[in-house]
Amino acid sequence: MSHTKLTRRGVLKTSAGFGAALATPTVFTGASWASESGYMNAPGDSSCTLGFNVPQTGPYADEGADELRAYELAVEHLNGGGDGGMLSTFSSQTLDGTGILGRKVEYVTGDTQTKGDAARASAKSMIEKDGAIMITGGSSSSVAVAVQGLCQEAGVIFMAGLTHSNDTTGKDRKANGFRHFFNAYMSGAALAPVLANAYGSGRKAYHLTADYNWGWTQEESIKASTEAVGWETVSAVRTPLAATDFSSYIAPVLNSGADVLVLNHYGGNMVNSLTNAVQFGLRDKEVNGKNFEIVVPLYSRLMARGAGENVKGILGSTNWHWSLSDDGSKTFVRSFGTKYGFPPSQAAHTVYCQTLLYADAVNRAGTFNPCGVVEALEGFEFDGLGNGPTLYRADDHQCFKDVLVVRGKENPTSEFDVLEVVEVTPVEQVIYPPDHPMFAGGDLGTCNPGV
């Protein structure tokens, strides 16, 4: 472009081109990806692409890394590699190691950075550029809600990873989105009877809550279910998500007259707040003639490991634990352990199940069309994936299964053996109607195939 001369003709030409470009959008007819097959990103005859969108940086990077391991394992098993894992224990036997509908499973990965925006950008590039037919992953509820909304608009299936907020299948539920993980309401419903048993009724609880969506719904859930067994909520204090030192929040607990501290924190937040609470000697205190207790409603092994000694004897709930002795869990722990050398976390388990559930639904539907998959998953009952008999409820796309109440182990035998299962709360105790007030206001809408 070194000798461009600005002539009248040149200017006219350029403006004509510019005008044509302005007019281009008007000739658009509709989403073009989907025009032939009837749905978005229809895979070819030889392979299909899944998008694994997990936090690789930020506060939940540990969970994300474990999720990615489980995804890779699931892909290996779907393609007939390894020992086949839970394919053999899964009650639906359509998966035979030949991929999904005879197509080899390929995948792309992305980093959600635990930020809604970044997660959506990453998911969009998977859909628009890599042609992913399904997006899965995430380790926080806001990301799950954000990406689920995107998948609904774009017309692909979203299989949520670790997301515990009621909203994911409550007020933010979407027809194209599915959640295998349990939620805050179920934690509350499962924990409350155990807490009442262990610590007696008539307790006074003090909540410290991470100041964001998940924290709020968990606080609401735990409050409601503990108050139902006769507890009293003295106070609920919000702490910033970015906080790393909780001493200033712990001190007032001592003077509040409360005898139970509920930590609605997750990940690094929980590790720090629990450590602070133990350092302040809360657990050795006696208030109202009762031993002071601490409760962590949502536990994960990765967090328990981070908090070390401090978790001993502390009650909480979890979606799954590697020490379960049913066939599915044992098989999964074995194949994960063989490949990576340590047992899987609950995040790894839930995303592995989600991948298998999606693959199986496609096989049963006989198509990758999101609407077919939605139909196949709605009301689907299955077993053998480590949680006992499970139902994917059609009304809100939430899985209903038993909930584990766990306690920090007093005498851990290894760095992974930090939690013990106290009780398996049967699903009847934690189920709720789809229009329960904590979940109301949501609307699945209709499935969107992206055309």
Next chain:
Amino acid sequence: MIGLNRKDALLFITVTVLVILAPFILNPFPEGTAMAQMFNAGYPDLMQRFVIFGILVIGFNILFGLTGYLSFGHAAFLGIGSYSAVWMFKLLSYNVVPAIILAIVVSGIASLIIGYIALRRTGIYFSILTLALAQMCFNLAYSVLGNPQKGINLTNGETGLQVYTSDPQYLMGENAPELPHLFGLVMRDSLELEIGSWAFTLNAGYYLCGVIMLATFYLSIRIFRSPFGLMLRAVKSNQQRLSYTGLNTRPYTLCAFVVSGMYAGLAGGLLSSMDPLAGAERMHWTASGEIVIMAILGGAGTLIGPILGSGFIEYFKNILSKINDNLLHQWLSFLPDGLEDALVWVLHFFVGKGWHLTLGILFMLVVIFLPGGLVELGKRTGGLFDRFRNAAEGSGKERNQSPRKAAE
């Protein structure tokens, strides 16, 4: 031409052509190849980001490049614009026009308030004030104004503001699309062109953003060349002297601040129009920092610099972060095993989650060796060519071409 001198007109035309042809330029590799999977950037989301962040940094450059006031809070206006646009979707309809207008107006008001306070100080104190005020906005959006269980829920907190089917949408027509659209033209729609084994995506939303970016770019050129722009430059070179001559500089700087705030709001409104969800992390101080880095990397105070810088960073952010070890192994499979593993081990730290490291190194290199940003790189290469040509032709008459080359 159109009120621009020859040099600026050429620059503007070049940018116009680039914007129109971007879907082709950014997809240089044929569909389905490994190179395409990684390095092709011609997909709608990323192209939209290129031009939207282009607008944002063009606006930032009007403040920072001309007056030298370094604002560390521009992401706040981006966020305010985003929220305003989504509110228009929730209340009126999915048409993007009212959304974009409200985004500009509200962010203009916000920047007037923040600017009025922050511009009482200069230099580092100004930067800190903007940073603090922007963080305040972030916290307001993140929890104070965003708790669904409290009375006021303007932002829906950490989950992000989005449109629900239960929202009123008073102006929503019978058959109006359920997605952001411009009088029926859905932003997500694309025209797929297949030429040989190449595939190109011409996206409606991208072209809308592109046209708006060209308009803002034109406006920015006019501001740079106007007496007002000259006054802003005077502020940058010596504000004290300017005050001694009896001029009150505050109205000028405030005006520049508001204009650049409105640019940011426009960018935010467009972001929401392309993807109707606004999250608080858009306003976080790290996002503001990114804007500053984009401006400096591209070349602050130049016309084309902001566009280069934002494109550069967005490209690396979206492309590098998606490369994983598996892909590296695929690419390097031609090497002997030991060497392949070693190389993958080294590269592992620079791709995927390590892309920040790569970006950091590139930023350091640019700041150290090219203080004028990517524009300076262009200038130097252009100068190099000129020198060769001059040596060959034995005359210096081409020398006056070099500044324009740099701009290209």
